[in-house]
Amino acid sequence: MTRVAVVGAGVMGSAAAWALRERGAEVAVYEQFADVEHDRGSSHGRTRIFRLAYPHDEWVRLAEESLALWQALGDDLLSLHGLVELAPARELTSVDALERCGAAFSFEPHDERVRVPDGWSALWQPLAGVVFADRARRRFLRDVDVRTGVHVESPDDLDADVVVVTAGPWVRRFAPDLPVRVTRETVAYFRADGPPLPSVVELHAGRGHAMYALHDPVHGLKVGAHFAGHETDPDEEEGPDDEIVARIAEWTAAHFPNADPDPVGAQSCIYTSTSDESFVLERRGRVVIGSPCSGHGFKFAPALGRRLADLALG
Numbered sequence: 001m002t003r004v005a006v007v008g009a010g011v012m013g014s015a016a017a018w019a020l021r022e023r024g025a026e027v028a029v030y031e032q033f034a035d036v037e038h039d040r041g042s043s044h045g046r047t048r049i050f051r052l053a054y055p056h057d058e059w060v061r062l063a064e065e066s067l068a069l070w071q072a073l074g075d076d077l078l079s080l081h082g083l084v085e086l087a088p089a090r091e092l093t094s095v096d097a098l099e100r101c102g103a104a105f106s107f108e109p110h111d112e113r114v115r116v117p118d119g120w121s122a123l124w125q126p127l128a129g130v131v132f133a134d135r136a137r138r139r140f141l142r143d144v145d146v147r148t149g150v151h152v153e154s155p156d157d158l159d160a161d162v163v164v165v166t167a168g169p170w171v172r173r174f175a176p177d178l179p180v181r182v183t184r185e186t187v188a189y190f191r192a193d194g195p196p197l198p199s200v201v202e203l204h205a206g207r208g209h210a211m212y213a214l215h216d217p218v219h220g221l222k223v224g225a226h227f228a229g230h231e232t233d234p235d236e237e238e239g240p241d242d243e244i245v246a247r248i249a250e251w252t253a254a255h256f257p258n259a260d261p262d263p264v265g266a267q268s269c270i271y272t273s274t275s276d277e278s279f280v281l282e283r284r285g286r287v288v289i290g291s292p293c294s295g296h297g298f299k300f301a302p303a304l305g306r307r308l309a310d311l312a313l314g
């Protein structure tokens with residue numbers, strides 16, 4: 001039996017541990033903080049957007065693979081109440097990739113609670129919504145040996161055949177050459193009554209998505225600005241950026257006429273990003289590095305967990 005140590009109990013370490021156990025490995029997860037529910041990395045919070053809609057086929061296919069895996073993990077991890085993709089022109093939406101991959105979508109007006117700016121296109125994608133982030137992390141870690149309050153200095157210190165490093169924003173401590181940027185991003189919460197609002201992703205020419213919104217089971221709506229934050233040191237504790245909260249509130253008022261425009265709360269969360277928003281999954285000798293964030297990794301966690309397990313076990 002291969003003995004694997006996983007560094008980091010964020011969603012990626014948790015998913016890797018789940019996939020490794022599925023493959024029969026003996027797994028121990030090491031987490032530097034005393035509680036895996038901490039809010040210092042990238043995986044905290046109640047929800048993340050799940051969507052198939054991406055402008056490139058490989059992302060659509062990875063999301064389809066992840067959808068099947070989430071559903072196999074339990075019927076309470078996703079809420080598929082749809083996604084509205086907003087873009088200044090139809091050709092900037094994910095229409096072509098969805099068509100090529102055979103995924104359902106339409107341009108019919110769908111939910112009047114989301115206001116579409118004049119002249120913009122709104123693509124409706126039904127197999128989308130949210131993944132319940134905290135529940136998903138706990139599901140992956142069910143029956144896993146998690147050792148909290150252990151700060152791993154080096155993979156050499158761990159007694160294991162293979163070490164999977166899923167250290168989120170701390171990954172460069174293990175791989176200083178990794179071409180990633182670590183930024184502190186801000187999200188805000190708004191009161192919105194009624195059934196879950198669809199997720200919304202706003203796309204812009206040449207720069208991928210900008211603003212996004214999703215259902216929050218406590219307040220109703222969570223809204224964020226993609227890649228708006230500044231570079232940060234993950235060891236420093238810093239709250240949300242007030243200026244970004246004000247921008248988010250303005251956008252929310254313009255796009256969700258039924259939501260209370262005053263935020264009820266805000267939070268910071270860290271992105272670890274490559275320049276093209278792709279993920280780093282690679283093996284270096286006895287060590288596997290997993291850095292799948294770039295602000296959109298959560299939805300793919302079970303598929304990425306399996307890829308990390310493949311790299312670890314060969």
Ligand SMILES: Cc1cc2nc3c(=O)[nH]c(=O)nc-3n(C[C@H](O)[C@H](O)[C@H](O)COP(=O)(O)OP(=O)(O)OC[C@H]3O[C@@H](n4cnc5c(N)ncnc54)[C@H](O)[C@@H]3O)c2cc1C
Nearest residue numbers: 008010012032041042043049152168269293296297298299
């Ligand atoms: C604001 C925000 C919004 C997002 N929205 C979405 C979305 O809507 N949809 C989507 O799909 N994705 C989204 N993402 C991306 C997604 O959340 C990330 O891809 C994912 O959480 C990355 O998880 P991780 O496990 O790599 O990192 P982390 O969650 O940061 O986990 C790393 C863990 O490693 C531990 N660690 C680090 N160093 C050590 C050490 N030396 N010893 C022991 N433990 C260590 C840390 O304490 C931490 O617990 C969002 C991210 C953010 C920040």
